[in-house]
Amino acid sequence: MSGRLTAENFHLWYGENHALKGISLTVPEREVFALIGPSGCGKSTFLRSLNRMTDLVEGVKRKGRILLDGQDIYLPGIDVTRLRKRVGMVFQKPSPFPMSIYDNVAYGPRIHGVKARSQLDGLVEASLRAAALWGEVSDRLKKPALGLSGGQQQRLCIARALAVQPEVLLMDEPTSALDPLSTGKIEELILSLRSRYTVVIVTHNLGQAVKVSDQAAFFLDGTLVEWGPAPELFGMPKDRRTEDYITGRRSLDG
């Protein structure tokens, strides 16, 4: 149990659309792994394959394996709810439930059977602290979560994901709907999470990828062009296409 993810020649189709074409990579434990690439390149689909959220799409097919600590997450006997407990997710748009701040964070633990009030209290406080939100909301835990600002809502969603004590945290463009100040706070938060969680983050913001990631992968048209330690990928990419994307050259459109 450490949160090491490996994809082995992973393919995925939405109906006829071949969205992922043989992805193979390893996400080391307790590091931040950034997935970058232009819109529609498959990076979000790959992220959503890691906790089987792609199962929700009708007509989806796949081939290949994704291993969490060596175990194939797509084996028939796998309990998807337990997988998602181990692999948490934060979405692009802050999505607090229409309930109190406390109940939002306690939602996951309650689902997974935590009933004791003291235990819930502890989890809620620890998760809000880990998401750097405790100081701002500790006096209004019973207030509706929708009353928080956008940046606070997103940190609440991170706290909510942390409350089920996952090993991996998937983040799908977590700051694209936020202002620069909130974005900065979330980026700091991501760096602080690295010591305890494996983080896989999809981002359109290259500066953000450089700032927070240890490893990075560049996707293009459903293929994985290259991946490796972030300083290398951003500093001296091996592939021409990666370099074009990072430097903003237009050849990708052609």
Add this chain to the structure above:
Amino acid sequence: MVKNILRSRGNLSRAERSRKFWDSFMYWCFSLCGLSAIAAVCGIAAYMVLAGTPAINEIGLFHFLLGSRWEPTAPQPAFGVLPMILTSVAGTALSVLASVLVGTLTAVFLEELAPNRLRQAAQATAALMAGLPSVVYGLVGATLLVPLVGKAENALFRGSSSHIFTGGANLLSASILLTVMILPTAIQVGGISLRAVPRELREASLALGADRTETAFKVLIPAARPGIVTGAVLGTGRAMGEAMAVMMVSGNAVNFPLPFHSVRFLTTGIVTEMGYSSGLHRKALFSIGLALFVWILATDLILEALVQREGGGQSA
């Protein structure tokens, strides 16, 4: 610049004048439509009050609303509508509760669990059923439902000497029929409000390891609650105003509302006697209309306020 604007106001071109004319013309057209709708409602309200109050004055508000005997043609006539009021309240409440409960659960099943094709078929059926004339429901109710309920009644009250047998034409039949009549609307409105819940909420819940049932009951239904309450408002309106179908299955005797009592609703009270009534009796029927009107208005306002508060709670 300013000079130009000032000058251009003075001498508009022909095309500009024509546009201006049509704009104000359409403005008055729309205003007229809106005002006539308001005028119609106000007119009906005024007429109901004018036509409904004389009998109430004559009978006395207390005797009218709280009297339990309705004997308009007796030598000593009595005009108490309490049994009808209670019947309307009980029948409406029962059927709205039942249909909102069943309708919401059906909507959850269709939206969240059912395969695409089944959902489409069910939605088409619900739309069709919502549009059926109420007399069709009445016919089906009278020929299928009433005999069934009658059998149940016979089995339940076998050998009872005090029970007045209804043959199945009673409050229970009327409530079941009303439930079936409101159900399509409840399913449709439930479906619409569930679909309006942002996809992120559903995904966030599933991503935390909740299954589809937990997601539906703990996140989706609470988030869709304002819409579901709106569905209840619509259902209440239809249930309270329904006369034809209810008359065919309720037994039409003025009694206090118990499941196996033949009962008369406020609406059916008017329909049944309008044809042959005269004098105070006829005026009293208008008073029933007024009571119904006030009551529907009050229920609407209360439920509307409930929706408003729900909505406010959501965004706060």
